[in-house]
Every structure is written in C-alpha cells, then in structure tokens.
Amino acid sequence: MKAKRAISAMLAVLLSVSALTACSGDTSSSAVEESSGASSSVSESSSESGEASQEGKLTEISIFATMWGNAAQNLKDYNENLTFQELEKRTGVHVNWIHPPAGQDVEQFNLMIASQNLPDVIAYDWFDTNKITGGMNRYYQDGIIIDLTSMMDEHAPNFMALMEANPEARRQAVDDEGRYFAMPMLRLDDRLRVTGGPQIRLDWLEKLGLEVPTTVDELHDVLYAIRTQDPNGNGQQDEIPFTAVSFRGGNGVGMLCSMWRTSYDFYVDNGTVKFGPIQPEFKEAITTIAQWFSEGLIDPDYMLNDGAAMNARFTDDISAMRIAGQPTSLMQTMAESGVEPDFNVVGMDYIAASDGVAYSVDPMYNQFVTNPGLAITTKAEMPEQILEWIDYAYGEEGNILFNLGVEGDSYTMVDGKPKYTEKVTENNNAGYAIYHMALNGWAMSQDVMYHEQLMEKYGYPAAEHWRKADRSLVLPPLSFTEEETDTVSRLETDIDTYVDEMCDKFTTGQIPLDQFDSYVQTVNGMGIEELTAIYQAAYDRYMAR
C-alpha cells in the first residue's frame, strides 16, 4: 500500500516536471533550428558571391541586415523593397539577404562572428558603443571587418564629399585614429536630428489666459495654474501638469535639469566633462523638482509610466506638458477621434537657465552619424566594388532612390517638389517600409524631402522651437578603448543604480534633501572620478579627430 502511494506520488511529480520541460524544450529547439537555418544561409550566400567574383564584375553580394519592426512586419526580405528592386536593375548586383529573426539580431550577430561564417557585408549597429563594446577596431583586429580608409577617396566619392562638407559628421564617422570602418546612416540636416523637446497644451493655456512660459518661475506658475484651475473642466482637481517616463532618459523628469544648466548624466561644460547628478547645480534642480512633485505638479506615477501611458495622460485630458518626441501621433489620434476639436499640443522653446540661455541636453541633437552602419568583411572578395555599390546611395540619384523610391511609382513631382504617391501615404506605415529605405534605415543620407512629408503637419512647427536651444552641453557619441570599456562597465551600472534610486527618492520626498551631500560622497566613493576621467579622455580624443 505504501509503495503504491509513493509510486503514484512520484508519477505525479514526474508528470508535471516533464510537462514543464517539454514546454521549455520546445522553444529552445525551435531557436536552434532557426539559428542553424540562418547560419547555413550565410555559408551558401558567401560561396555564391565567391563564384561571382571570378568573372571580374560584381554580380552578387550577401548582406546580413536586421529588419526593424515596421519593415519586418511588411517585408520578407529587402528584395521586396522597391529601392533594392530598382537598385538591382541599375547596378546589376543581386543581393542575398540574411535577416536574423526579429529580436534575435544580437545573438545571430555574435553567432556569425564566433563561427567565422561571414557574408560580404554586415549591416549592424556599428556606431552603438553599447553593442560594439571596445569599438569597431576590435572587430578589425580580430579579422572580421576591413579598414575602409585607404579605399574611401577612390571608391566612395559621394560619401567623402558629404564628409568634406560636414566636418562634425566626419568626426563621428571615424574612430579615434581617423579610420573608417563602416558606412553610416547620416542625418546631416538639423531638422532630422531635432525630433523631440518640450511641448504643452496650448488650448489649455489660452483657456486659462496664460502665456507660454520661458523661465523656471513662469513654468512653475503655469503648471500650478493648470493643477489648480481645472482646465479640463470636469470639476475635479485631477490634472497632472507635467508627465514623464522615469527620471533618466529622453522622456524623463531629469530632462528638466537643463533649466539649471546641468544634466541627469554626463555632459560637457566648456571642454570639461562633468557627471551631472553630483554637481551643485543638480542639487538646486532636484530641490525644485522635489518641491514641484510635492505640489502635485509632476506625475506621481512617472516611474511606472511607459510611452503609451504618457500619451494616455494627454488623450485622457490629464496632463499638459512633457519632454518627448514630436506630438504628431498624439495630434492625429485626437484629430481622428474628433472628441475634442480644440486639443492642441505644440512645441515650446526650452526654458532658459538663470544665465538667460535655453539649453537642451538631448544627445540626439548632435548625432550626425547613426545606425545602421555597413561594414565590409574580410570574406568579401571585391571590397572596392562593394564599397562603390554602397556609396551609390550617398550620390544624387541614389539619394532620391533611397529616400523617395522611383518617380511615377512611389513619388511624383508636384510644383517642382517630390511628393509621395498614395501607395506610400495611404497605407501609412506599410508604405514607408515597402517603397524606400529612409524609415527602415540604411547606409544613406536621410533627406528632409522624406522627413517633412512624414512630419510636416505637426512635427516641424514644434521642432522650430527646439532647434533654437543651445546644445553646447551635449556630449558627442564617444568611443572607449577595450580597457576603458571594462572599467566603464564595471563602474557605470553600480553608479547608475545608486543615482537612479536616489533621484527617485529625492524627487518623491522619501529621502530629504539635506542628505544630498552624503549622497554625493557615496557617489564619489563608488569611483565617479575614475569614470569621469575616462569620459574626459574619450572626449578629448573625439575633439582631436
């Protein structure tokens, strides 16, 4: 009897355990299948291109490229994209695409590098120093990618002309020793980079008879009026004037620090790199922010919010101000719903600091060079021809092809200006994925012709305000040596963990501000001096490029 009980009990355990392992086993085996599928296609296509090169003319290239959300939803591979179909007609080069499954790009990239099963070209976030730790130089040293510098003048004339005309972009495209390893996506026009900033419910300000604020005190008075005077007219004091997503980051409460001429992160002050959260200016900033929080001017749930929750604060008639990307989608949603015809969120100038200058600490504003980048691997047999093929996108014809597509198909000329056809605009996001590469991202120069059609109605008027901001505090994208990277990753997570925790606690009043000095001491004890010195050195190397 007892044995029988024990056996049935064991069976029960086994049953549930095997059920669990079966579930987890499924996912891992399918991942293995997919990854082996991807790597086998790598080897196939690289051998194909090898054959092509024997004939002396480039006919085939294999490219590893990640497709992001919008493209991945609408395309099986980039040969379904109009730009690459037309490019194949013009250049006679067929591309064999290797697209990692969505969300697996990092693993697939690492697997590809580790297995040495390389395609001709790798399109990847080469300029993202978090993903490419130690910089592209490490991949060059390991024999994965080639140094393009000596070929650039002869085989990438279009790109080099752009570099000549935009010295700041050149600084960001090369490494500390002035070498080119990858061809980036460029955002040369100011309007392409300035895509976020402070914005406010203008209709509420008008309703309450208020002006758009320009100083810290004015901002306080405006937010206070919105909190207390019931602009949404429901008879309740439920307005949350300023909303945000967490403290750190581009939509964070910390963006307000620019009003005290400091930042929630590293910034540069006349050539000296400083860590914002331990500066005396920051103490002033966080004192005021905490004061505003206690007055109910700042979203009490800011640390729980995500982007969707922040948008809902506006569409629900709760919030009046935020620092975020252009209000285009917000305005469209409200316009389509027709609920509130007066609803009007507009961009506003950055609030001036005490020296009268309106600063912005948004790092995007100074990013001329962005991802993806295209690097040519050591397996490519005809690197010069491939470089020329890539360089086509930066020329006049290529620029139109990659930004607009084909005339008469995806765009037509109206009054001398290109205008997307309904194919692109009517099935909104799908069109932007299928007919050109400007939104998908490629080694090309993004053009305002594309951007203003995407953003014109609400985005550009808002950006006009933000473009006036002083950007001298913004730190450019830096690259660290391998040794520096080790130290940075050792120190930074711990310091950020502590600083984030304390900023939230100071803001919400859980820890009184008289402890700010001991907080600074703790941060000092965690090695902030060493970290700042590394940032300073990287910044100095950047300036010397």
Next chain:
Amino acid sequence: MSTKTLAGRANAPAVPKKGAWQTFLRYKALYLMFLPVAAYYIIFHFIPMAGVVIAFQDYSPSSGISGSDWIGFENFQYFFQSVYFFRLLRNTLMISVYQLLFKFPASIILALLINEVKNMWFKRSVQTITYLPHFISAVIAAGIILDFFSFDGIINSAITAMGFQPQMFMIDPNNFYPIYVGSEIWQHCGWDSIIYLSALSAIDPTLYEAAVVDGAKRWSKIWHITLPGILPVIIIMLILQIGSMLSVGYEKILLLYNPSLYETADVISTYVYRKGLLENDYSFSTAIGLFNSVVNFGLLVGANYVSRKLGDNSLW
C-alpha cells in the same frame, strides 16, 4: 549446480562483470529505449555545461572560448565585493523565503479545499478559474498589477472612495515583497495545486470509509488521512523549491520594479540583466549564474539530506 558455483569462485573478479553484462542483455530493450533520453541529456544539457568556463575568462564573442584571456576568479571577486552584493542576496532570499512561507502552503490549502468540494460543476469551475492566471504572460500580469497599484489605479480609487488619502504603493520599498509574493500566489496557486490534486486522487478511498466507521469527522480525516497521504509529494516539492532559492525569476520583477524600489526589489537576476545583458558582459553574468547554481545545488542536496534523516521521503 555446484560446479558452476565453484567455477565462478575460481575467477572471482570476472563474476560481477559477467553479471552486469547478463543484466544488460536481459533488459536490452529497456536500455535501447533509454538511449535517446541519455543522448538528449548528454548533447543538450551536459556538453553545453562546458561553456561555464567563460565565467573564468574575459570572454569576447569574436575571440571565442579558445581565444579569450583567462582571468581566474576575478568575475566572482568583483561580484562579491560589489556594494550591492548583500542587498541582492538579501532580496533574493527574502522573496524566496516569503514564497515558501505563503505561496507554497497556499497551493496545498487550495488543493485540500477543492478536494472537499462534492459538487462537480462547482469544483471544475473553481479549478479552471484558478488555473487561468497562470497562462497570462509576465508582461500582461505586470501591466495589470501596475494598473491596480498606480497612483490613479483601482485600489487608490477604492481608498479615496472610502475617504482616505491615496497611497503611492509602487514607490515605497516596504510594499514590494507583499505585492510580488501576493501576485505570485494569484498567478500560480491554482496551477501548483494540480500536482497535489493528482496525489489526493491516489489515496485509497477505503481508508476514509474505515475512518467514517470509526467515527472520524471531516477535520480528523484531513489531518490523519489526506495530509499524510500527500506528504511525500509535499516533501518532494519542498525540496525542489529549496533547490531553486536563488533563482527568483527576473522577468516579472524587471517589469514591476523601478529605481525607487531597488532597495527591496533588486534581486540577483535583475542585476545580472542590467549588468550582463545590457552591457554585454557575458563572463560576468555566467559567473553569477554559476554561483547561483552552486548554491542552489548545495541547498538541494542539504534539504534532501535533512529530509532523508528525518523521515523516509527524499528525492534519492
């Protein structure tokens, strides 16, 4: 017969070998059936374990395991010396202990309750309803929890309706343990009770009949028949739970916490996520993973040993 025994004694060392071989031949069909299972575990679970060597390396994917530098215990040292080490360990253990104290008995109690229900329709409905939350993904579960506990959430609406001040639940570190463990009970209590229900159904009904004849009431039946009947399962589940004390799942915590909750919500796995995955420090995360596994293994063996000494129930 006797000659055979003598011959066996003459070359004694060969006997066990011959015996083993005979056993093998006799059960060769069973061994053949076992072969794929063994192959599966060797190929997918044992060979990949060699990868833990990167815990002792400064691993870079481009150089591979053979090309990366060996740095000994530096990764471990760094973790143990981290300013957060004790806080992480404390939070991980506290959450595990609270789960053992509240979540573990909850599913047993639920199974006992369901077992006492005689109305089949009601019993099945309760079972289905309690299983459902288990199938909600962590993302959605965390979204629901945040919606409930946010400043303008349902719970605060109820509080203000009763005339009290609304509370900021999700920024006060004191609230995190109860919220997390409570939500775990809500999500998994029903699912976890399945195993106890199946054990309950294996109890011999004649025992109950005999007890009724002896005049036992409901409580004494539960205490003297039901609970001892499922005790082996309870002990085994307890040992398995103790063996995963340091593996508090990171997904849900990662979705629930925010910097002002780090004090109680930051556990080893979330720290590894921020450090290892966001900063690509593979060696470091492997080192912590190895540390977790070793401690878990120790706890499992320890719990099993104690259980075997105290009673006769154990995993092995």
